[in-house]
Amino acid sequence: xxxxxxxxxxxxxxxxxxxxxxxxxxxxxxxxxxxxxxxxxxxxxxxxxxxxxxxxxxxxxxxxxxxxxxxxxxxxxxxxxxxxxxxxxxxxxxxxxxxxxxxxxxxxxxxxxxxxxxxxxxxxxxxxxxxxxxxxxxxxxxxxxxxxxxxxxxxxxxxxxxxxxxxxxxxxxxxxxxxx
Amino acid sequence: xxxxxxxxxxxxxxxxxxxxxxxxxxxxxxxxxxxxxxxxxxxxxxxxxxxxxxxxxxxxxxxxxxxxxxxxxxxxxxxxxxxxxxxxxxxxxxxxxxxxxxxxxxxxxxxxxxxxxxxxxxxxxxxxxxxxxxxxxxxxxxxxxxxxxxxxxxxxxxxxxxxxxxxxxxxxxxxx
Ligand SMILES: [Zn+2]
Numbered sequence: 001x002x003x004x005x006x007x008x009x010x011x012x013x014x015x016x017x018x019x020x021x022x023x024x025x026x027x028x029x030x031x032x033x034x035x036x037x038x039x040x041x042x043x044x045x046x047x048x049x050x051x052x053x054x055x056x057x058x059x060x061x062x063x064x065x066x067x068x069x070x071x072x073x074x075x076x077x078x079x080x081x082x083x084x085x086x087x088x089x090x091x092x093x094x095x096x097x098x099x100x101x102x103x104x105x106x107x108x109x110x111x112x113x114x115x116x117x118x119x120x121x122x123x124x125x126x127x128x129x130x131x132x133x134x135x136x137x138x139x140x141x142x143x144x145x146x147x148x149x150x151x152x153x154x155x156x157x158x159x160x161x162x163x164x165x166x167x168x169x170x171x172x173x174x175x176x177x178x179x180x
Numbered sequence: 181x182x183x184x185x186x187x188x189x190x191x192x193x194x195x196x197x198x199x200x201x202x203x204x205x206x207x208x209x210x211x212x213x214x215x216x217x218x219x220x221x222x223x224x225x226x227x228x229x230x231x232x233x234x235x236x237x238x239x240x241x242x243x244x245x246x247x248x249x250x251x252x253x254x255x256x257x258x259x260x261x262x263x264x265x266x267x268x269x270x271x272x273x274x275x276x277x278x279x280x281x282x283x284x285x286x287x288x289x290x291x292x293x294x295x296x297x298x299x300x301x302x303x304x305x306x307x308x309x310x311x312x313x314x315x316x317x318x319x320x321x322x323x324x325x326x327x328x329x330x331x332x333x334x335x336x337x338x339x340x341x342x343x344x345x346x347x348x349x350x351x352x353x354x355x356x
Contacts, residue, residue, distance in 0.1 A: 057355045082354065107353035117353040146354070153356040163356075171221070171307070174275075174320065176353070 003132075003139060008074075008089050010134050014046030016054050017066040019111050022162060026064050027112055031071040031158040036093040036136040041072060045091035045133035048074040058111060060150045062157030065112050071095065072133065073154035077147045084145030092139070095130035095155050097123075106149060108163045109176055119172035120163045122149045187236045190215070190243060191263045196256035198229035206231065206258075209246045213238045226310075229256070234263070273302060273322030275351040278335070282344025284315035291338050292317060292346065299331040300324045315344070320351060 034041045044063055052061040052074055062073035074091040077083045102124030109117040126148045128141045167173055194206055210217055220233030240260045247258045280292055305320035332348045339346040
């Protein structure tokens with residue numbers, strides 16, 4: 001039920017895909033549930049990881065961001081100063097948040113909304129249930145701090161939601177000027 | 181929005197008596213003239229309606245005229261003027277937040293923002309509120325690299341002089 005010794009190598013080598021930006025409609029569509037053992041899904045997971053890795057400062061990427069309306073995403077918050085629990089690089093399918101607590105605000109940016117950031121409340125601790133791409137094995141991930149925020153952001157993408165849909169108030173969006 | 185070349189840019193302010201429907205009324209007037217509302221910010225300032233906006237499209241005179249019915253009773257003031265589109269210049273500054281709170285007194289905003297300016301900082305967003313005896317200022321400030329520590333000291337001195345609390349902190353945002 002945990003990630004165990006899962007590594008992204010089991011997915012094979014991914015391709016770097018172009019990342020789409022809002023208002024691209026795919027970003028606002030609810031992603032389809034996927035068969036995690038489907039070779040196309042495995043390839044998609046590998047592509048997401050490859051794309052995340054070449055994108056400076058990127059700690060997570062969801063399928064809609066590469067134009068695919070599906071519930072697949074990857075996360076890697078390794079080395080991030082705000083990280084607590086860290087599970088390394090992983091990709092998940094059909095993820096659901098089953099527990100969320102310790103809500104706190106934080107300012108988020110998104111590769112698909114390159115010119116803005118916004119203050120969004122996220123749970124500082126979450127329990128996520130999902131399936132691993134490839135084996136389809138069910139996983140239950142307990143995490144906190146920055147990894148929890150990243151998971152919520154990516155699960156939102158899979159549900160067709162951007163941080164803009166959750167911004168805490170009309171004066172809580174900002175022009176983003178500092179590019180990583 | 182796309183290309184701004186050749187587009188007529190207007191700066192509009194609408195300030196005055198608040199009532200439900202003002203935003204819709206103004207937006208409808210602009211829409212009716214084919215004006216494309218771009219960036220704007222609206223709030224209530226001591227109960228007054230205050231909307232500052234930039235839009236693209238028609239001539240300033242046409243917009244002024246079209247807004248007249250809304251301002252005819254003298255309770256709402258609208259100004260419209262053509263502006264030269266600004267280059268959205270690349271700002272290499274580091275975003276910070278300045279928070280100030282304390283007993284209201286003359287000169288708080290001037291003293292604090294003068295220090296920010298002296299440090300080469302540019303204020304990109306600012307809100308001040310007077311709530312009872314409490315005065316609050318929150319500003320988003322873009323600071324040159326390395327300027328934060330010096331400004332922090334200067335603000336501490338200003339805080340002492342003004343007898344208010346001032347904090348300067350990095351406005352961190354995380355790319356997800
Ligand atoms: Zn995102």
